[in-house]
Amino acid sequence: MNELSYKDNLTDMAKKSGTFTHYRTCNLCEAMCGVEIEVVDDEIKSIKGDKQDPFSKGYICPKATGLQDIYKDPDRLTKPVKKTVDGWEEISWKAAFDLVEEKIEALQEQHGVDALGVYQGNPNVHSLGAMLFGPNFIRSLKTRNRFSATSVDQLPHHYASQFMIGHMSMIPVPDINRTQFFLCMGANPVVSNGSLMSAGGMPQKMKDLRARGGKIVVVDPRRTETADKSDQHLFIKPGADVYLLAAMIHVLFEEGKVQSLSDIYEHEEGLQEMFQAYSPESTQKLTGIDPQAVKRLVADFCEAESAVCYGRMGLSTQEHGVLCQWMINLINILTGNFDKEGGAMFPSPAFDTVGMSGRGTYKKFNRWQSAVRNLPEFGGELPVAAMAEDILAGGIKGMLTVAGNPVLSTPNGNQLEKALESMEFMVSIDIYINETTKYADVILPPATGLENDHYDVVFHTLAIHNQAKYSEALFDPQPGAMKDWEILKALAKRFSKQSLSQKLQDPFMTPETMLDGGFKRSNNNLSVKKLKKEPHGVDLGPHKPVLQDRIYTDSGKVDLAPSLFVDQLKKLSLDQGEDGLVLIGRRLLRSNNSWMHNSLRLVKGRDMCTLLIHPEDAAQRAIENQQEVEVSSRVGKVRIKAEISEEVMQGVVSIPHGWGHNRKGTQWKIAEEHAGVSINDLTDDQFVDPISGNAAFSGVKVEVA
Numbered sequence: 001m002n003e004l005s006y007k008d009n010l011t012d013m014a015k016k017s018g019t020f021t022h023y024r025t026c027n028l029c030e031a032m033c034g035v036e037i038e039v040v041d042d043e044i045k046s047i048k049g050d051k052q053d054p055f056s057k058g059y060i061c062p063k064a065t066g067l068q069d070i071y072k073d074p075d076r077l078t079k080p081v082k083k084t085v086d087g088w089e090e091i092s093w094k095a096a097f098d099l100v101e102e103k104i105e106a107l108q109e110q111h112g113v114d115a116l117g118v119y120q121g122n123p124n125v126h127s128l129g130a131m132l133f134g135p136n137f138i139r140s141l142k143t144r145n146r147f148s149a150t151s152v153d154q155l156p157h158h159y160a161s162q163f164m165i166g167h168m169s170m171i172p173v174p175d176i177n178r179t180q181f182f183l184c185m186g187a188n189p190v191v192s193n194g195s196l197m198s199a200g201g202m203p204q205k206m207k208d209l210r211a212r213g214g215k216i217v218v219v220d221p222r223r224t225e226t227a228d229k230s231d232q233h234l235f236i237k238p239g240a241d242v243y244l245l246a247a248m249i250h251v252l253f254e255e256g257k258v259q260s261l262s263d264i265y266e267h268e269e270g271l272q273e274m275f276q277a278y279s280p281e282s283t284q285k286l287t288g289i290d291p292q293a294v295k296r297l298v299a300d301f302c303e304a305e306s307a308v309c310y311g312r313m314g315l316s317t318q319e320h321g322v323l324c325q326w327m328i329n330l331i332n333i334l335t336g337n338f339d340k341e342g343g344a345m346f347p348s349p350a351f352d353t354v355g356m357s358g359r360g361t362y363k364k365f366n367r368w369q370s371a372v373r374n375l376p377e378f379g380g381e382l383p384v385a386a387m388a389e390d391i392l393a394g395g396i397k398g399m400l401t402v403a404g405n406p407v408l409s410t411p412n413g414n415q416l417e418k419a420l421e422s423m424e425f426m427v428s429i430d431i432y433i434n435e436t437t438k439y440a441d442v443i444l445p446p447a448t449g450l451e452n453d454h455y456d457v458v459f460h461t462l463a464i465h466n467q468a469k470y471s472e473a474l475f476d477p478q479p480g481a482m483k484d485w486e487i488l489k490a491l492a493k494r495f496s497k498q499s500l501s502q503k504l505q506d507p508f509m510t511p512e513t514m515l516d517g518g519f520k521r522s523n524n525n526l527s528v529k530k531l532k533k534e535p536h537g538v539d540l541g542p543h544k545p546v547l548q549d550r551i552y553t554d555s556g557k558v559d560l561a562p563s564l565f566v567d568q569l570k571k572l573s574l575d576q577g578e579d580g581l582v583l584i585g586r587r588l589l590r591s592n593n594s595w596m597h598n599s600l601r602l603v604k605g606r607d608m609c610t611l612l613i614h615p616e617d618a619a620q621r622a623i624e625n626q627q628e629v630e631v632s633s634r635v636g637k638v639r640i641k642a643e644i645s646e647e648v649m650q651g652v653v654s655i656p657h658g659w660g661h662n663r664k665g666t667q668w669k670i671a672e673e674h675a676g677v678s679i680n681d682l683t684d685d686q687f688v689d690p691i692s693g694n695a696a697f698s699g700v701k702v703e704v705a
Contacts, residue, residue, distance in 0.1 A: 018042065023050055023535040024471030026064045027126040027449055029592045030459050031193035032467075033060045033200035034536060035067070037474060044068040054539035055467045056200030061193065062590045062602065069599035070448050071475065075668045076431045077445035078478050088433070088443075088667075093482060093490075096442055101494045103425040103441070104141070107398045113142040117387065117396040120148040121404020122593055129446075129485030130403065131457040132514045137488040140496035144368050144377070145396050151383040152410050153313070154196055155694040156321035158379065160329055162365070163562035166552030168379055169354050169461060172329065172344035173197050174308040175543055176205050176464050179342040180214040181304035183297070185241055185328075186314020186698070190226040191589045195312045198456075198463040203229065205464075215304070217297060219244065220314060221584055221652045221698075222612070234297075235649040238582050239699030240287040241311065242320040242572065244294065245327035246278035247287070251298040252334050254279075259336035264548055267561040271330070274561070274569060285576045288649070302335055306342025314584065317697040320572070321689045326565045333560065339547035346546050349460040350468040350538075351515060352522035354550065371395045375693035383693030384410045385685045391419035399426040399439075403484075405594045407435040408660050408678050411695045412635045412685040417663075429487060432595060433667040435660065446484035447477035455515055455531075469537030470515075470528055485511055568691050581617065583633070583700040584648075585657045585679055594658045597671040609676030610643040612654040613704065618644045621704060631655070633702045635684050638677040642704075653704060655679040657697075 018041040026033045034053025038046045047065050051058035070076065080096035081088040091099075107115055118138055124130040138146060150158070158168040174197055176182065187195065189202045199205060206216060206229050216230040219241070227233035236244060252258050253272040261268055280291030301307045309331045315324040329338070337343030366376040370386035372393050382390075384406065390396055392415075399420065407413045407420070413435075420426065420439040428437040431445045454471040477483065482490075489509075512528045519526045531538065553559055590602045597603050611631060613623065623629055625644045630637055631653070640655065648654050660678025661671040679697070687696045 022474045024474065025454055025456060025469055025537075026060065026067060027454055027456070028063045028066060028596065029193065030195055030198045030462070031061070031200040032056065032198050032456055032459050032463065032469075033064065033193070034469070035060055035064050037067075039474070042475070050536060052536040053469075054537055055463070055465060055469070059201030059204065063592060063596065066596055066599040066602050067450055069601060070595075071450045073598055075598055076448065077433070077443060078481055079445065081443050083441050093480075096444055097490060097494060099442055100427050100444075100491065104398060104400075104427070104495070107425055108142075111397050114144050114395065115397040116141055116143045117145040117391065117399045118143060118147065119384065119387065119399070119401045119404050119406050121402065121406070121409070122149040122153070123403040123595060124148075125458045127403070127484055128453060128455050128457060128511050128515075129483055130488065132511050133485040133488040133492070134402065137492040137495070140492045141400070144382075145390065146381045147384040147387045148381055149384070149404065149409060150381060151385065151693060152317065152695045152697070154316055155378065155383070155692050156316045156325045156689060157196060159322045159692050160325035163564060164326070164329060164559050165547075165550075166554075167354055167357070167550075168364075169357075170346065170550060170552070171196055171462060172332065172338065172346060173462055173464055173543070174310045175306075175342050175345045176209065176308075177542065179209065179306050179308050180212070181301055181307035182209060182214065182216045183219070183301060183307070183309040184216065184226060184230070185219040185309070185311035186316075187310060187312035188220075188224040188226045188587050190229055191224070191587045194464065196462050197310065197312075198459045206230075215300065217300070222586065222648045222654055223646075224586075225589075234289055234293060237286065237288045237649075238314075238584050238652060239318045239320070239696070241315050241318065242323050242327065243278065243283040243286045244289060245324060245331065246275050246572075247280045247283045247294050248298050248331055249275045249327060249334070250278045251280065251295055252302075252331070255298070257298065257302045258334045261333070264551065264557055265333065265560055266555060266557040267559055271561060274566060277574065282574055286574065301331075306340065307335065307337050308332060308343045310344075313587070314698050317695055318699055319687065319689060319696045320568075321694050321696070322691040323565060323568060323572075326562070330560065333558070339545045341543075345543040346550065347461055347463050347543060348466050348540070348546060349463075350522060350524050350526045350540065351455070351457055351460065351518045353457065353461055356518060356521050358552065370693070375688070378692065383688065383695070385688050385693055385695050388412065388416040388419040388685060391422065397424045399423050401426075401428045401430065401436055401440070403430060405434050405436045407663075408594045408658060408680060410685075411680055411683040411687070411697070413660070413678050413680040414636050415685060429484065432598070433665075434594065435663050435666055438665040444487055446487055447481045450474040451477045451481070452483055453511060455511075465542055466540035467537050468526055468531060468540060469534075470531035471535075472532060564691060579651070581651060581653055581702050581704055583631075583679070583682060583702045584652060584654050584698045586612070586654045588656050591656065591658055594661070594671070597658065597661060597674065598668040600670050603670065603674040607641060607676075609640065609656055609659045611640045611704070612643050612645050612648045614648050614650045614652065615644050615646060616650050617653070617704075618642065623704070630705050631682060631702050632705075633682040633684060633700055636681040638681050640677045653702065655682075
């Protein structure tokens with residue numbers, strides 16, 4: 001193609017007729033699927049998978065159609081609004097910025113800079129503008145009371161990477177395209193298409209794996225959609241994965257299956273003794289897995305030409321999430337499957353956030369703590385499980401939320417509602433008046449996905465194959481609208497008095513110029529200009545071993561036994577817990593976050609928000625299928641329809657996350673009509689990983705009546 005972008009290279013006839021095809025990356029989840037959007041007279045006629053996309057190769061899931069629904073949503077805010085005694089009132093951007101600046105400065109002057117709390121939701125990492133301009137704005141506020149969706153999600157992965165390799169973002173990714181044995185724990189990639197493993201088209205990749213003679217084993221308390229497509233499924237009691245992983249490491253040493261390690265690893269000595277007590281026999285009652293099945297699993301893993309162990313939400317969001325991710329890395333390392341083709345590998349992204357940030361992240365831990373429980377800071381943030389209690393304790397007087405709905409997405413949502421009601425001032429950057437933003441005094445709505453250019457800053461660093469793709473905006477924002485990066489940049493300019501932000505205050509600094517700068521610092525020949533000429537994306541090849549040049553610890557070696565993890569391992573108990581029902585979540589194909597629930601095509605049909613319960617557990621409680629039941633925990637209770645199924649193991653019940661649109665004061669009609677219940681009205685803010693403070697959603701004790 002010539003020097004023009006593909007968007008400018010449309011034929012004159014297509015431009016005049018108003019009919020053309022737009023290519024972009026779907027940004028509604030981590031999978032980075034390429035989409036082909038047919039547009040006629042500025043109306044979207046169809047959204048299909050882009051078969052020319054080298055990464056997803058034509059695959060899309062039903063969520064992709066939600067791109068147009070969010071864009072066309074009549075409930076979406078397009079102008080700033082202010083809360084008044086008579087309801088919400090539209091105001092100008094200048095008036096909104098003036099009010100935010102005045103109120104936050106007054107609040108921090110009166111109570112101190114830490115009197116402002118900040119919460120950043122998951123959609124931030126799906127936005128180019130938010131990723132590039134958000135950090136500078138947050139720093140300009142100077143508060144230490146910063147929280148995000150990280151600590152209800154992947155924080156244990158960051159701990160494992162930081163303390164073992166020296167960088168929180170050096171997260172290994174399964175080389176799913178080349179592995180011969182895939183051990184999948186607490187994850188459902190057939191539905192998620194990968195999580196911290198961007199893998200658009202995962203169902204086909206699993207077929208390909210088995211077709212080349214490979215094997216897939218799933219370990220999960222629920223027989224998931226991924227388990228249905230696997231060679232073997234092992235039920236495990238929720239929260240017991242740490243004991244299974246410890247037993248596997250025990251077997252590796254006991255049966256002499258540990259591979260010789262290179263000199264880039266340190267502290268191997270003593271590992272065998274650490275795991276001596278965790279035999280498959282001693283852990284059986286805790287896991288519910290037969291010892292012979294554990295030994296066979298280890299044997300199959302070691303006998304495969306290549307193998308990889310992968311654990312996600314079910315392991316991260318449990319009581320011992322950090323230990324789980326540490327042990328997963330150990331298993332991949334001790335079997336010779338770390339930084340190796342077909343094992344756990346590291347992407348080489350064109351925009352290299354790891355290489356650009358370097359060694360500095362190694363020290364960002366426990367520099368300050370939460371007010372009530374002294375939970376540790378990590379990477380500049382506190383665990384969100386502490387947010388509500390710290391507000392109620394009086395330390396946080398005002399709140400800023402950015403693209404987040406923590407009332408539905410963090411533990412003990414009812415407690416957080418009470419906390420938000422007490423705010424002296426609250427501002428939200430969001431496109432909806434939802435269960436959280438309804439408490440705001442001012443809402444600043446950014447332009448939505450199809451109105452923005454896009455490049456996945458985060459998910460290319462977690463992709464199963466190296467690729468780069470820049471998507472230009474399909475539609476211009478509505479007159480007077482602002483993009484998220486413009487909002488964040490404008491606010492940073494008002495709050496920052498330091499030279500740190502002067503470069504970003506440059507009127508010519510845009511996401512494009514920042515991306516180009518990142519490409520140059522990452523030492524590659526790419527640029528936004530070049531990527532614009534490749535609307536389907538650029539294939540940068542499979543992963544290659546890179547670990548030796550990307551270790552950021554002080555010693556320059558991978559630490560196999562960080563003292564923080566070893567000390568917690570010593571505290572593990574082999575005593576069996578109490579009997580009773582425990583709660584787990586589940587991922588739905590047509591749902592990812594609460595902000596997708598105002599799309600009719602994504603929520604229509606049968607009720608998706610149900611309580612899965614095993615037939616034996618239902619019979620003991622005289623519960624019939626589709627009967628409404630009451631589920632209660634230490635912190636709350638909900639009423640929900642029971643769905644009796646052998647899909648979950650006995651003693652386990654499951655509710656999908658992200659629902660609960662039955663609270664008064666919200667303004668998204670379709671979501672309210674398909675309300676469901678919030679699993680986080682049951683999850684316990686006091687039930688956290690003792691190392692990181694990450695929320696432990698899996699294994700919450702409940703009663704069903």
